[in-house]
Amino acid sequence: MDVPETVPAALDLAAERFAERAAVVDPALRLTFRELREQVRELAGFLLAEGVRAGDRVALNSPNTGHWVVAALAALHVGAVLVPINTRFTAAETRDVLVRSSASALVVADTFLGRDRLRELRAQGGEPTGTPVSGLPALRTVLRIPVEGAAAPLPRCADWAEVGDRSLPADRVDEAAARVRGTDPSDLLYTSGTTGRSKGVLSAHRQALAVADAWATCGRVDEADRYLVVNPFFHSFGYKAGILVCLLRGAAIVPVPVFDTRAVLELVHRERITVLPGPPTVYQSILDDPARAEHDLSSLRLAVTGAASVPRVLVERMQRELSFDTVLTAYGLTEAVVATMCRPEDDDAVVATTCGRPTAGFELRIAGADGRALPTGEVGEVLLRGPNTMLGYRDEPAQTRAAVDADGWLHTGDLGRV
Template sequence: MTTPETLPAAIRAIAATYPERTAVVDGDVRLTWAELHQQVIATARGYRALGLQPGERVCIWVPNTWEWIVAGLAISYAGGVLVPLNTRYKGHEVADVALRTDATLLVVADGFLGRAQAQEIREAAVEVAAQAGRSVDAGSPVPGLPAVRAIVRIGSGEVAGTVAFDALATLGDAVPLNEIEAVASAVSPDDVADILFTSGTTGRSKGVLTAHSQTIAAADVWGTTGEVTVDDRYLVVSPFFHSYGYKVGLVTAVLKGCALYPVAAFNADEVLDLIAAERISVVPGAPTIFHSLLESPKFATTDTSSLRLANTGAASVPQVLVERMQTELSFERVATAFGMTECVMATMCRAGDSDELVATTCGRALDGVELRIADATTGEPLPAGAEGEVLLRGPMVMIGYLDDAEATADAIDGDGWLHTGDVGVVDEAGYLRITDRLKDMYISGGFNVYPAEVEQALARLEGVVEAAVVGVPDERMGEVGKAYVVRRAEATVTADDVIAFARERIANFKVPRYVSFVDTLPRNLSGKVLKNELREDHA
């Protein structure tokens, strides 16, 4: 089957090729590819009935469920631009993204983890709009978010002023089938497919614009290199709001036709039960996922012999973990990889690579990707074995950042090279090893954390003069945050106060695990905080 060039074409093609094969399994819900396609069409018609026009943005704030899969694919089918949101976001973070993207629809899982998402957004939107200097229209569905026409609610019960997800099919009856099919057919490979937000060193999140052709290229090269087939049963633990869950997970399944098993909230015992019951074969994820499975009391009595492919690489991977994944978890193949939201797939280990290579490198450049190590100052390419900045070029490198030409120009040079901000070495055989970061970002449990964003939140705490946050090693999470805080002379702020304040304002994975109070922060002559010294202090 020829690889489709757009997401609507991909769902059509896989439904036509494997109509009766299982597409999605989520608890009691089982959908074939033909059934999934019909659900996507019906939902896309519902979006159209709510006024969605091609090119408009739709935010989806939903955990990994069959509803996310239908809702997300339907956004593309209706010609819209998918904007996935982190389920751990607070209402202010969601409202900020919705405002910046001029989102016309919000799809939320109201009640997930006991939260009232629709209410959170409404309460936060007014404040976010005021901070942005925008007027508030009290008569709109979400005062403070003037572009939003409706909130689509996934979940039981009723919430005033929202549209039930289950009602979209009925609403969509007013839209002729040939109309929505014409919209889907008109989607171009060069059209923006999705905007995934990744925090920047300025402390404010940046929207990464990716075309349909780029999203599909990333998923296709990962699936092909991982030898994913229609017979695989693919467990997606990584969240769909992340490129690893959405593109490497969901879009790969759409291209290859394998059965998809979404996991809304990771629980080691429940995942082990699912692996045994459904004979799961593919499980990508951060190292912490596999560590948790191995350490679960249930592991000793669980049949994991169906496992075939594990892909990891969100943090350094101990060689002993690779060995245990193969011998104890029974994976036939463990592959590490390197990528980022701006270029989802860049390098990956291949079948037959040694445990040492898998544990100590990120693999070789994938088909279609150019990899270069360059001098961070001059940009000149460096030879094998020399340490420098990792540069990437290829078909899955992003279009650019949303409404930020300056940041785009800083990231992608005139020759099309993406400057990753990571420092690495490539050996004679082409294997990449990441040795450091030009940026201060760290990875906690598979999630990118940008210290500037955390520092801005802590700066609002009464009694805090300034704060610097660094990533420090953690056996289970890879890295966690440590905040070095300078207090005012009279302040009585405690470490518990700092952590509690952060929990109220930022997603849990961003909240520092440790707090240390200092009189001053170490700085260089230009005033920049010397974070290496802070990391050394912790060590």
């Protein structure tokens, strides 16, 4: 099946193909694919009514919940650029992202882990005058997501319950969605900043969907799957290899706001989870939990891991003790999302000692300090080239040229060998 060019088109197709199948399974919000599309269109109508237009940036600062899914898809539905914000950021770090992205709208949790992020932002800038948050002149709209429900009401911001009353008609929403093109920017993800100030990575709709499709193909994900997303939605793993994978394949999204081993065991048991990606520590903590034997984990079939060394014994234990039929490792980064991935037919040694083979149309080369390709087996910098390399770093052309050379190779800064 051809991959849709835009996320709005993918949502429309999912609502048609998987209409009454579960799309979002969350205690506060359980939706079929048809209902998901309805809620997305309603929130998209609210954003349009608030003046959000194609190309505007919509920031999203909230944990993994069904409301995050709706908010992200609504922003993309009107052609806006989604800007996910790390929920562990301080108010100063959040403000930095809002300033640098020139976000015109912010969708934010009422409270999460006991913190009211909007109140923290306002405390930094003083009482707002004319805009929802002082010192952020581009920010015109703030919408709060019900997460913990402990936040006191604040002026100059909307609550989720008001969305329906302030939404434009569906035909206006459909017109906006129809204008979105596959080459339009879909998201602006800020890197972790481990080697300096974080950079805003721009990707297009067709790129986000292409890497999600490649991931889903390697994992053989389909509408019978129920995908427990423990990776944060603000990260490309949770958003693109999570939400978008489920949208393309009709799998149910089961979000986890905060990883807790007992809660994950309960969800796998109760919701018959089949897909559970995550770093190796997730599986090790499940294996080590004494309550594991009290839960039925037989529904599990696919694990995708990486970002750390994966011992072969862990792969074997995951298959033997956690019922996984398939364990895959993968390699990626924000600028390319998923670049290499193992395949279901690979043996345990390949899964444990490699990151698989290139996927999503990527070429891979190992280069020396002079940029020339190194022979097989030698360690050098990992270079990637393909149609799903980032569009570039927002407002940083020099940084973009330094990262992607004249021949189109993305210099990852990571070391590897073939």
